[in-house]
Amino acid sequence: MTRQERPGQLSFDALLESEASVSAGVAGGAPAGQAPAVDELLEQWVMMGWLRSLDAHLAHFMAEREPAMAPLVQLSIALVSHQLGRGHVCLDLEQALTDADAVLSLPPQEGSATTSEEAAAIETPAHVLARLDVRSAGRWAEQLAASALIGDGRSPTPLVLKEQRLYLYRFWRCECDVARELGRRMAAPRPVDPAVLKPHLGRLFQRPETTEGSAAPDWQQLACVMALRQQLMVISGGPGTGKTTTVTRLLALLQESALGSSEQPLAIRLVAPTGKAAARLTESIGRAIDRLELGPDIRRALPREATTLHRLLGARPDSRHFRHDRQQPLSLDLLVVDEASMVDLELMTALLAALPEQAQLILLGDKDQLASVEAGAVLGDLCQGAEQIGYSDALIEYLQAMTDTRVEREVSPPRHDPMRDHVVVLRQSYRFDAGSGIGQLAGRINAGDTAGVRRLWSAGFDDIDWQRLSGVEDRQLIGMMLSGYRDYLKRMWQGAEPLEVLDAFARFQVLCALRRGPWGIEGLNERIAAALQREGLIAATSGWYAGLPVMITRNDPQLALYNGDIGITLPDPEAGGRLRVFFEIADEQAGRRARAVLPGRLDSVETAWAMTVHKSQGSEFERILFVLPDRPNPILTRELVYTAVTRARDYCCVVSAFDEALVYATARRVHRASHIRERLQTIAGVVQ
Numbered sequence: 001m002t003r004q005e006r007p008g009q010l011s012f013d014a015l016l017e018s019e020a021s022v023s024a025g026v027a028g029g030a031p032a033g034q035a036p037a038v039d040e041l042l043e044q045w046v047m048m049g050w051l052r053s054l055d056a057h058l059a060h061f062m063a064e065r066e067p068a069m070a071p072l073v074q075l076s077i078a079l080v081s082h083q084l085g086r087g088h089v090c091l092d093l094e095q096a097l098t099d100a101d102a103v104l105s106l107p108p109q110e111g112s113a114t115t116s117e118e119a120a121a122i123e124t125p126a127h128v129l130a131r132l133d134v135r136s137a138g139r140w141a142e143q144l145a146a147s148a149l150i151g152d153g154r155s156p157t158p159l160v161l162k163e164q165r166l167y168l169y170r171f172w173r174c175e176c177d178v179a180r181e182l183g184r185r186m187a188a189p190r191p192v193d194p195a196v197l198k199p200h201l202g203r204l205f206q207r208p209e210t211t212e213g214s215a216a217p218d219w220q221q222l223a224c225v226m227a228l229r230q231q232l233m234v235i236s237g238g239p240g241t242g243k244t245t246t247v248t249r250l251l252a253l254l255q256e257s258a259l260g261s262s263e264q265p266l267a268i269r270l271v272a273p274t275g276k277a278a279a280r281l282t283e284s285i286g287r288a289i290d291r292l293e294l295g296p297d298i299r300r301a302l303p304r305e306a307t308t309l310h311r312l313l314g315a316r317p318d319s320r321h322f323r324h325d326r327q328q329p330l331s332l333d334l335l336v337v338d339e340a341s342m343v344d345l346e347l348m349t350a351l352l353a354a355l356p357e358q359a360q361l362i363l364l365g366d367k368d369q370l371a372s373v374e375a376g377a378v379l380g381d382l383c384q385g386a387e388q389i390g391y392s393d394a395l396i397e398y399l400q401a402m403t404d405t406r407v408e409r410e411v412s413p414p415r416h417d418p419m420r421d422h423v424v425v426l427r428q429s430y431r432f433d434a435g436s437g438i439g440q441l442a443g444r445i446n447a448g449d450t451a452g453v454r455r456l457w458s459a460g461f462d463d464i465d466w467q468r469l470s471g472v473e474d475r476q477l478i479g480m481m482l483s484g485y486r487d488y489l490k491r492m493w494q495g496a497e498p499l500e501v502l503d504a505f506a507r508f509q510v511l512c513a514l515r516r517g518p519w520g521i522e523g524l525n526e527r528i529a530a531a532l533q534r535e536g537l538i539a540a541t542s543g544w545y546a547g548l549p550v551m552i553t554r555n556d557p558q559l560a561l562y563n564g565d566i567g568i569t570l571p572d573p574e575a576g577g578r579l580r581v582f583f584e585i586a587d588e589q590a591g592r593r594a595r596a597v598l599p600g601r602l603d604s605v606e607t608a609w610a611m612t613v614h615k616s617q618g619s620e621f622e623r624i625l626f627v628l629p630d631r632p633n634p635i636l637t638r639e640l641v642y643t644a645v646t647r648a649r650d651y652c653c654v655v656s657a658f659d660e661a662l663v664y665a666t667a668r669r670v671h672r673a674s675h676i677r678e679r680l681q682t683i684a685g686v687v688q
């Protein structure tokens, strides 16, 4: 189906295939509806900013396909679509009944143009469900099941109802596919010969390297030993806990073993979801390899370059499909995916489909960070409760044989969980010691310790700061933003090399929670540009001008630029001083270099002085200025502020005109609906 088709032409197959196609189809103009009361209500919600117009259109489109559709069914379709926009793969009926108004964006994240009186006059989901006499999830499910558009997943229908959860078919399929593929890879341990690997292991993990004390197990070593025998392994840990260090040692061991037995090295690939994250992984893995004492053949067999997931899979312009899939699998033996928390459900489905059957998969990431921008929470779901689950007896025996470490069961008796032998959480940060304010702040946010967060500002740490702002034109705020960006602009005017300018830019970043409004990136980018122009550091504030930093917002496989890549507009001496946008690329042969792109070729970019926390995932900066909104907002959560604070390496300053902004966020958790683990449990039950 093409994106230009009108609603009447939208085929059933297309509906099963793509929510985006539906939105494109119906957005062209919806004819009169079958259930005017629901249409009207949904329109009011759209007007209030509580629902996306896409959600209302989709529900309306479906209602047209089923003339006798019950109002509750149409309403539920709008709600499941809305959940997808917020990252949830389904509408959980039970949960929706517990807090019905939470299924809408109430209040809207970006503010609303309407008054509170207008809002009070509109029915909320809680009222509507009561009016429709929906008192239990079971009753709700019964009414949904009566619709011909909603099936139980056994045969394709536009929506699927399973275990009192409503899915769009595509996401239901993705969840099942991911669980099946992961389950298959978890089924059988790989053979490991302790006699061959133990001596190498001892050499790579020498005790003095750790600061955990000799009594505590070396979790990095245990993670490595577990990963040797698992086809699927998840290594989660906060910043600087040694995920890259651990995986590098693991790769060295595996190559040692492969070269020893077959003289054929393993084909290993390293990937990350964004270009920036891939560049960081390239740098950190290079450093980790250089630190290891290895023979030349092993050193040569280790990968030094990471690429993006989209590039690895062979993204195609204007398509969700990739060159590599089940029919054209990737050619590799082992894949390491860094920053795996950013990988959404659909991308994970595509990745697992393209992964050869016997290949090993290692997922690295921080389970406490924000989940992917798109729907799904694969890493978070796989790591759920990881600290409380005990390992199986077979694994404990194997770990003790390989490491001579006494591994205690973490809980007794161990809860049976299919992921239990496939997840390790690294807990000790080698980047932030006890004297680091950033480390302390991140830890307290993560633990939901609001009192601890409040107390921290007076504890005398010099790498964290809190500033209360007087308003959007606060002089201190403008001053901080100017001093953050002055250095790279000065270098640019002095004619520094593009790579040097890019490096200088990457040292400081303004992060914010919101996109729109004076406290969102839109307002902040405008104010930063105006202030820089007043200082004479940039010559214009609109169009393309020297010094303008931009972020790619959509993958462009033709230009090899990916969502999240940052470029800076600079005069190019090789083009007679005309403006070009320079991006950093890491090239195994040529090393790091800057690549020039014509501004006119970039059609999906946004100004990047201020960046949303969501977009900053996978990046790291020496210093950050984190701007929070001036009032409570549903977007403020523990995961968001933890992600923001942990982007800073050396200094983090939090500012807001709302005193309690950080504390408010610390107290609120996001729970993303994702049920891969539950499905894995079912699969494991069936297998046993």
Ligand SMILES: Nc1ncnc2c1ncn2[C@@H]1O[C@H](COP(=O)(O)OP(=O)(O)OP(=O)(O)O)[C@@H](O)[C@H]1O
Pocket (backbone or CB within 6 Å): 209, 210, 211, 220, 237, 238, 239, 240, 241, 242, 243, 244, 245, 246, 284, 430, 431
């Ligand atoms: N066991 C260890 N003993 C001493 N230093 C270590 C150890 N493990 C890691 N480090 C050091 O800590 C720093 C961070 O390690 P590494 O890059 O492996 O962590 P990471 O979890 O991958 O970090 P990131 O959050 O950047 O992804 C590096 O300088 C590394 O040398």
